[in-house]
Amino acid sequence: MFAAENGLKGDSRLQGISEAIRVVPDFPKPGIMFQDITTLLLNHKVFKDTVDIFVDRYKDMDISAVAGIEARGFMFGPSVALAIGAKFVPLRKPGKLPGKVIAESYELEYGKDCLEMHVGAVQQGDRAVILDDLVATGGTLSAAIKLLERMGAEVVECGCVIGVPEVKGQSRLKGKPLYILVEPRELEDS
């Protein structure tokens, strides 16, 4: 249930987080075991525990920017940014940001997509963490890393609520550390 090497072994909050995630088989396509964090958001204690764990992790790391990935990274990123005194940078799907943007395309388990970031949202000297709900192939995080680095920011770590410890994606993350709270849930646990 718990992702190895997050330094949280024995932390009872992780069980609550894992149990609050709903598994929906065959969504949005046959064969995908969808990890639904909306059920976690409905539980105030578990939602707060999740945010608190990221805040504890990043509060003393001199982080100036928290980048959140649309849509589900927006559900955790702003709370963490406010608590650690960092700015929040939304990384959005194409055509949503009104200013000048840079873009990176990537492949998903179930399709293709692209992320955009406003030019000037981060700059050289910024120390950033990227937050999302889940890492699967790592394609999304790797596009996010590229966006931030193209603007001169240092990506210190990527943080996700859910991921497999030996996530294939880790090799795609340009050696950036990946901090995962829990492993994906199986259907029989839900």
Ligand SMILES: O=P(O)(O)OC[C@H]1O[C@H](OP(=O)(O)OP(=O)(O)O)[C@H](O)[C@@H]1O
């Ligand atoms: O590691 P990867 O294989 O790249 O997959 C992970 C991404 O997939 C999901 O988002 P999705 O693209 O489904 O968009 P959504 O948050 O807008 O639903 C998830 O929230 C991650 O951002």
Ligand SMILES: Nc1ncnc2[nH]cnc12
């Ligand atoms: N299995 C999964 N559940 C939820 N979001 C995802 N994004 C990519 N794979 C996913």
